[in-house]
Amino acid sequence: MHAKSGMARCCRAAIIFIVFLGIVSLFGDMTYEGARGIVGPYLGLLGVTATPIGIISAVVLASALLQAAALPIFVWLVAREARPRSRLA
Numbered sequence: 775m776h777a778k779s780g781m782a783r784c785c786r787a788a789i790i791f792i793v794f795l796g797i798v799s800l801f802g803d804m805t806y807e808g809a810r811g812i813v814g815p816y817l818g819l820l821g822v823t824a825t826p827i828g829i830i831s832a833v834v835l836a837s838a839l840l841q842a843a844a845l846p847i848f849v850w851l852v853a854r855e856a857r858p859r860s861r862l863a
Contacts, residue, residue, distance in 0.1 A: 810834060
């Protein structure tokens, strides 16, 4: 009986931890997306013209897309190299 309650307590703690990490991730995403969305208007408020604002916004968006695309490619390359090789090949 004690082992089962200990396991239930452990599972409950794990679920609470995972939910907590999800909430932290949610707030991090909201902060990042909100900050990214105000870069252009903030630069306009500082007196920067439209061309540099467009270039800076494009660079910020490209870096976000590159990060989103580069990580899966990197993981795929590492997994491909770490895969066990067949002795017949």
